[in-house]
Amino acid sequence: MHPKTTAATLLLLLGLAAAAPPDTPSPADAFSKLRNFLGGLNLQAAQERIQDAYARGSEAVMTYTGILGDQLYHWWQGEE
DSSP states (O other): HHHHHHHHHHHHHHHHHHHHOOTTOOOOHHHHHHHHHHHTSOOOHHHHHHHHHHHHHHHHHHHHHHHHHHHHHHHHHHHO
16 A cells, blocks of 8 residues: 555544544544554565665666766776
């Protein structure tokens, strides 16, 4: 689940818990339900996607840094 969606869900549940009429479950019940909901999310998949994006991004940065270094070297040395 997207972090913004998770945050929006959390705020919605907190808002509903605060505005709940007296005959509804207490905020403690809402927090336990929220904890159960968040515990059921597949955060491992999100973490793997983040790690994959980081690996691909850092690989691209290293590639272009190497190209830039090569260009600077040849510019500095000139053609011989």
